[in-house]
Amino acid sequence: MAKQTKVTVPLLPLRGLLVYPTMVLHLDVGRDRSVQALEKAMMDDQYIFLTTQIDMNIDEPTTEDFYSMGTLTKVKQMLKLPNGTIRVLVEGVKRAEVISFTDEKEFYEVVLETFDDSETKESETEALMRTLLNYFEQYIKLSKKVSAETYSTVSDIEEPGRLADIIASHLPLKMKEKQRVLETLAIKDRLQLVIQTINNEKEVLNLEKKIGQRVKRSMERTQKEYYLREQMKAIQKELGDKEGKTGEIEDLTKKVEEANMPEHVEKTVIKELARYEKVPSSSAESSVIRNYIEWLITLPWSKETEDDLNIIKAEEILNRDHYGLEKVKERVLEYLAVQKLTQSLRGPILCLAGPPGVGKTSLARSVAESMGRNFVRISLGGVRDESEIRGHRRTYVGAMPGRIIQGMKKAGTINPVFLLDEIDKMSSDFRGDPSSAMLEVLDPEQNSNFSDHYIEETYDLSKVMFIATANDLSTIPGPLRDRMEIITIAGYTEIEKIHIAKDHLLQKQISENGLTKGQLQVRDDALKSLVRYYTREAGVRGLERQIASLCRKSAKIIVSGEKKKVIITNKNIEDFLGKKKFRYGQAETEDQIGVATGLAYTTVGGDTLQIEVSLSPGKGKLVLTGKLGDVMKESAQTAFSYVRSKTADYGIEEDFYEKYDIHIHVPEGAVPKDGPSAGITMTTALVSALSGKKIRREVGMTGEITLRGRVLPIGGVKEKTLSAHRAGLTTIILPKDNEKDIDDIPESVRNDLQFILVSHVDQVLEKALVGDEK
Structure with a gap:
C-alpha cells in the first residue's frame, strides 16, 4: 500500500453508515457543521472526508467520537430538499487516515494521509479472490437478501482490494466489523478477513435454516394432531363411543358430582379436569393430572359410618375379644357414653403403651368393631422421612400423598378408627422429622385443617x-x-394368661392348624405349666407360639394314625415341648449375704434383678459391672457414700473402705440396664456384704435413694410387681409415695403379696435383713 501526499479537506461524520472506496451512494446531510463542511468542499475541489461515528446517538460529536480511518470521497451532485436537508451523491476515492485537525470551529477540517491499493496480482491473491467469490455465491443462495444479479456484477471485478470492499458492503455486518475491513490495508489480509466473515455468516444462515425447518415440522405435527383429535371427537360423538378421552372426562365429571366434596375442593378438581382435557394423552403431565384428580375423587370427603352407641353391646364385644385391660375398655365406653349424650365430639387420641404381645393392635380393631366404624392401620416403625406423613410435592417424579391420606382413602369414611402402630419407632434424619409432622395430625385443635403436600387442599x-x-x-x-x-397396658398375670390361652389362643390355633376341638384337648394344669415353665414374658405372643407348637405336633400324631384324639396334661407336656425352659420363680432358694433382689422396668415389661456385692482385700476401690447406665452408676455411688456415713449404725467397720475393694455386679452383662429404682437394692446388698447379715430371699424391692437415706418414688409399679409375682417373691418393698399405684395391680396378685411401704433406708434394712433388730 503506497502512501501519498497529505491533503487537507473538510470532514463529514456519518451515523450508522460506512463508505468504502469506489462506492457510489446518496447521503442526506442535515446537521449545521456537516452542511458547512459540504459547502466548503464544493467551494474548493469537491473532495470531502467521510468517517463513521463510534456512537451514532451523539448529535454533536467531538474529535474523539469518530474513527480516524475513513474514506476520501468526491461529491458528484448536491441537491437541496424542501425540508432543509441536502442530498448529495458521493463516490469513494481512496482510504485515508486523519493526521491532525486544522479547524474545529464551524466545521471540522483535517489533514489526511491517503492510501492506494497496489494492483499487483499474485497466485495466492488470485486463489483468495476465487475462494471469496465461491463463498459469496453460496451465501447468496442461502440468503434471500442479496439478489443473483449482484453476484454477476461482483464477479466481473478484477481488483482484489475493490472485490473485498464491495462484497463486505453487501454483508449484514455490524459497524465495528465493517470498520475493521476498512482499516485492513494489506489486500491479502483484507481478503482473508472477508472470507472468514462470510464463512461465519454462512454457518449462521445454515443454523437458521435448520431451526426454521424444525419449527415448521413441529408446527405441522401439532396442527395435524389437533386436526385428527378434533376428527376423533366428532367420530366418537357420532358413534356414541365413550372409550376415548371425551368419555373419560364425562365419567370423571360424574364422579366429582357424586363425591360430595367441599366447594373449594370441587373448584380445584373442575379446574384440573379442564387442564387434563387440553393436555395430549401422550404428554407426561397428562398422567400426573389424572392421578391427582383420581386421588381427590376417591378420598372420602363427607361419607361417614353411623356410630353404634349401644354401650352394652360394645362392652360385650370388648370383653369377648380381650380378657382384662379394664382401663382401656372403660375409656372407650366413656367416649361412647359422652358421644351419645352430646351427639358431637372430636375424635379422641389414645396411646396404648406397653410391652409387646399384650394385645395393643388387636384391641384397636375390637374398638372399631364395638363402635361400628371402619378400621385402618398404618405402621410407623422405621419411618424417617417427613414426606411419609405429609406426602410429596406434585412437582416431584412419582409423587404421592402421605400415609395419613392413603389410610383415609383405604378407610373410605371420614370417621374411621385409625391405628398408628409403633409410634415410638419413628426416627429423624436429613429428610426431616416425621414426629414433628405428626403434631398436626394428632392435635384436636389443628387436625380439622390437615394439609398434605400432594393433595394441597x-x-x-x-x-x-x-x-x-x-x-x-x-x-x-x-x-x-x-x-x-x-393408657398403660402393663402385662398379664398368670391367671389372666391361662384365661386368654383357654378362651382365645387355643381355639384360634386349633382352627389354624386344621384340627377340631374333639381331636385336641389341653387340660388346665397343662396350660398352667405352659405359662410357668415355657414362657416368661409380659404379653402372650410366646405363649401362642407354644400352643401352636402343641397343635402342630398333635396334627402329626393324628395324621400318622397313632391316635385319633390327643390329650395334653401336666404329666405328658414335656413329651411335646421338651424339658422345661424356665424355673418357676427366680427367687433365691435360701437367704444369702450380699445378694438383693431388685425390681426393674424394661420396654418388654417388668423384670427382677439380682444385685450382688462381693468384698476383696484392697484400698476401697468401687467396681461396677453388668453394663449399667449412667443413672444406675450414680445410684451405686450414692449407696456407697450413704453406707460410709452410717457405718456405726449398721455395725460396719469404720475403715472398711481402706481395707476392701467392693465389686457390685448385676447379672446378664449383655443387657443394658439403667434407671434410678435400684438405689435401695444396692444399699441393702452393700450393708449385707459389709455387716455379714443375710437378706431375706422372699423380699423384692425398688426405690430411689438420697444421700440422707430418704426413699423416693419410682415408676412402673404394676409391671415390677407382676414380674416379682412371676418370680415367686412374696414381699415387696415400695416407696411410701407409690402407695397410690398399688390399686392398679390386679387383685389376684395383690392377695398373694405383702406390700411394705417405706420412706427411709432404715425401714428397708429392718424388713430385708435377717435378724436385724433395727
Missing part, C-alpha cells in the same frame, strides 16, 4: 378416632406425647 381429620401404640414412651418427643392420652 385442607382435609378434615377431626372425626377420626386415632389410637397409637408404643412400647417405650421415653422415645416419643414431649410435644407429641402431650397430644395423646396415655
Whole structure:
C-alpha cells in the first residue's frame, strides 16, 4: 500500500453508515457543521472526508467520537430538499487516515494521509479472490437478501482490494466489523478477513435454516394432531363411543358430582379436569393430572359410618375379644357414653403403651368393631422421612400423598378408627422429622385443617378416632406425647394368661392348624405349666407360639394314625415341648449375704434383678459391672457414700473402705440396664456384704435413694410387681409415695403379696435383713 501526499479537506461524520472506496451512494446531510463542511468542499475541489461515528446517538460529536480511518470521497451532485436537508451523491476515492485537525470551529477540517491499493496480482491473491467469490455465491443462495444479479456484477471485478470492499458492503455486518475491513490495508489480509466473515455468516444462515425447518415440522405435527383429535371427537360423538378421552372426562365429571366434596375442593378438581382435557394423552403431565384428580375423587370427603352407641353391646364385644385391660375398655365406653349424650365430639387420641404381645393392635380393631366404624392401620416403625406423613410435592417424579391420606382413602369414611402402630419407632434424619409432622395430625385443635403436600387442599381429620401404640414412651418427643392420652397396658398375670390361652389362643390355633376341638384337648394344669415353665414374658405372643407348637405336633400324631384324639396334661407336656425352659420363680432358694433382689422396668415389661456385692482385700476401690447406665452408676455411688456415713449404725467397720475393694455386679452383662429404682437394692446388698447379715430371699424391692437415706418414688409399679409375682417373691418393698399405684395391680396378685411401704433406708434394712433388730 503506497502512501501519498497529505491533503487537507473538510470532514463529514456519518451515523450508522460506512463508505468504502469506489462506492457510489446518496447521503442526506442535515446537521449545521456537516452542511458547512459540504459547502466548503464544493467551494474548493469537491473532495470531502467521510468517517463513521463510534456512537451514532451523539448529535454533536467531538474529535474523539469518530474513527480516524475513513474514506476520501468526491461529491458528484448536491441537491437541496424542501425540508432543509441536502442530498448529495458521493463516490469513494481512496482510504485515508486523519493526521491532525486544522479547524474545529464551524466545521471540522483535517489533514489526511491517503492510501492506494497496489494492483499487483499474485497466485495466492488470485486463489483468495476465487475462494471469496465461491463463498459469496453460496451465501447468496442461502440468503434471500442479496439478489443473483449482484453476484454477476461482483464477479466481473478484477481488483482484489475493490472485490473485498464491495462484497463486505453487501454483508449484514455490524459497524465495528465493517470498520475493521476498512482499516485492513494489506489486500491479502483484507481478503482473508472477508472470507472468514462470510464463512461465519454462512454457518449462521445454515443454523437458521435448520431451526426454521424444525419449527415448521413441529408446527405441522401439532396442527395435524389437533386436526385428527378434533376428527376423533366428532367420530366418537357420532358413534356414541365413550372409550376415548371425551368419555373419560364425562365419567370423571360424574364422579366429582357424586363425591360430595367441599366447594373449594370441587373448584380445584373442575379446574384440573379442564387442564387434563387440553393436555395430549401422550404428554407426561397428562398422567400426573389424572392421578391427582383420581386421588381427590376417591378420598372420602363427607361419607361417614353411623356410630353404634349401644354401650352394652360394645362392652360385650370388648370383653369377648380381650380378657382384662379394664382401663382401656372403660375409656372407650366413656367416649361412647359422652358421644351419645352430646351427639358431637372430636375424635379422641389414645396411646396404648406397653410391652409387646399384650394385645395393643388387636384391641384397636375390637374398638372399631364395638363402635361400628371402619378400621385402618398404618405402621410407623422405621419411618424417617417427613414426606411419609405429609406426602410429596406434585412437582416431584412419582409423587404421592402421605400415609395419613392413603389410610383415609383405604378407610373410605371420614370417621374411621385409625391405628398408628409403633409410634415410638419413628426416627429423624436429613429428610426431616416425621414426629414433628405428626403434631398436626394428632392435635384436636389443628387436625380439622390437615394439609398434605400432594393433595394441597385442607382435609378434615377431626372425626377420626386415632389410637397409637408404643412400647417405650421415653422415645416419643414431649410435644407429641402431650397430644395423646396415655393408657398403660402393663402385662398379664398368670391367671389372666391361662384365661386368654383357654378362651382365645387355643381355639384360634386349633382352627389354624386344621384340627377340631374333639381331636385336641389341653387340660388346665397343662396350660398352667405352659405359662410357668415355657414362657416368661409380659404379653402372650410366646405363649401362642407354644400352643401352636402343641397343635402342630398333635396334627402329626393324628395324621400318622397313632391316635385319633390327643390329650395334653401336666404329666405328658414335656413329651411335646421338651424339658422345661424356665424355673418357676427366680427367687433365691435360701437367704444369702450380699445378694438383693431388685425390681426393674424394661420396654418388654417388668423384670427382677439380682444385685450382688462381693468384698476383696484392697484400698476401697468401687467396681461396677453388668453394663449399667449412667443413672444406675450414680445410684451405686450414692449407696456407697450413704453406707460410709452410717457405718456405726449398721455395725460396719469404720475403715472398711481402706481395707476392701467392693465389686457390685448385676447379672446378664449383655443387657443394658439403667434407671434410678435400684438405689435401695444396692444399699441393702452393700450393708449385707459389709455387716455379714443375710437378706431375706422372699423380699423384692425398688426405690430411689438420697444421700440422707430418704426413699423416693419410682415408676412402673404394676409391671415390677407382676414380674416379682412371676418370680415367686412374696414381699415387696415400695416407696411410701407409690402407695397410690398399688390399686392398679390386679387383685389376684395383690392377695398373694405383702406390700411394705417405706420412706427411709432404715425401714428397708429392718424388713430385708435377717435378724436385724433395727
